[in-house]
Amino acid sequence: MLQRPLPWPSARPLPDSFFDRDARQVAIDLLGKVLRRRYGDVWLSARIIETEAYLLDERGSHASLGYTHTRRALFEGGGTIYMYYARGGDSLNFSAAGPGNSVLVKSAFPFVDVVSGPESVATMQQLNPARSGQMRPVEKLCAGQTLLCSALNLKVPDWNARGFDPAEFFVDDAGLEPTQIIQTTRLGIPTGRDEHLPYRFVDAEHARHCTKSPLGRTRLEGEHYQLLEGGAVWKEA
Template sequence: MASSIQVSRSAGQALPDAFFNRDASQLARELLGKVIRHRVDGLWLSARIIETEAYYLEEKGSHASLGYTEKRRALFMDGGVIYMYYARGGDSLNFSAAGPGNAVLIKSGHPWTDSLSGPEALARMQQLNPDAQGRPRPPSRLCAGQTLLCRALGLKVPDWDARRFDAGALFVEDVGDSPAALIRTTRLGIPLGRDEHLHHRYVDPGYAAVCTRNPLRRGQRAGQDYSWVDLAGMELPAAS
């Protein structure tokens, strides 16, 4: 497993809106390793994206399949629009992709520290997202789930739903550290009969043990329960 805190040695660059205007599965793969930065009270709270899920208009597991509404309007806009909703008692973060109704859910992340996001930022994330006893949550579990991620980063539905990125407040950055091999498996929480079998979930293998559910846990079989793929989505014979 990766170290508890990953330190960036690269200046990186914010992703342009055009980066998001691509196929949802491709976007879900290429977002792994990118860093979300949200400015809160003068601090840049940051998390590396380690787990994503792709959703399409035509499949039953997506919100967009239920049809256009004002609340879901962000899903029907071009790539790079933020779509947030409430799930499991918390906020969830999604980005629209190419094609009406297609999007990527940011399923989990991992705290990221560098010259822009230092120890004070991490401490603030722990303050925003304590454990059930009110104690600082361990960094490895701080963003391990879609609502935990939003809580730790201070992201709220009323503030960001249907908005575009803002370089002074919220953006996604390329720090030049994307994994070469990825894990592809089924999405989580999809009801039976709503295309729960589709392998549209992608995990950074270096962080598999601290994502929402470890796809490499005991009992999972390569080639059946999960597969190894490259950034283009082509299957690999084994982990690199």
């Protein structure tokens, strides 16, 4: 693999080997990692707080519908970007080990550091305004797969079936790790398409900022979700 220069000395782009593992483990380990997207002279950054894993042999996945040119990224090596349109917006996924296995980045939270300052968040708000045209609140900027892609200016024609480019877009290991992870069922899976599989993972600290909080007064631990420690290793139930 061609070694590309780092965009700044402390950058730690995830290698393809990170993604070339069981999709469920990749989904767990992506929590806390930072999406970095260059937009002009500004680096837009968002910390991943919610993911979903998908496998070839289960009916909730796109890959289960078979190979097509549009879905070719799902059948390529780990770390290939797969983007598709969801409810009229763009959606970001990464292929994992084994043909047809992948991880959907469901939501994130704007991340500010020495690389991405307040101007980064302001730019994301310009890219992803509320439907009213007003400025979208920071906590809502990336609270869903299509909102995330809008805020980071990630579009299907530009990135589907591509690899990462540290000069433009990559996933950075910024040394962050959730202390607790919520494991639950995925969202929006139709009845009869393996909707029961617990392949959704949420950084518990940011549960209120994700697509839909898996917590609530009517939801019970052990029945509706499980709590995992940070750095958990995937195990079949």
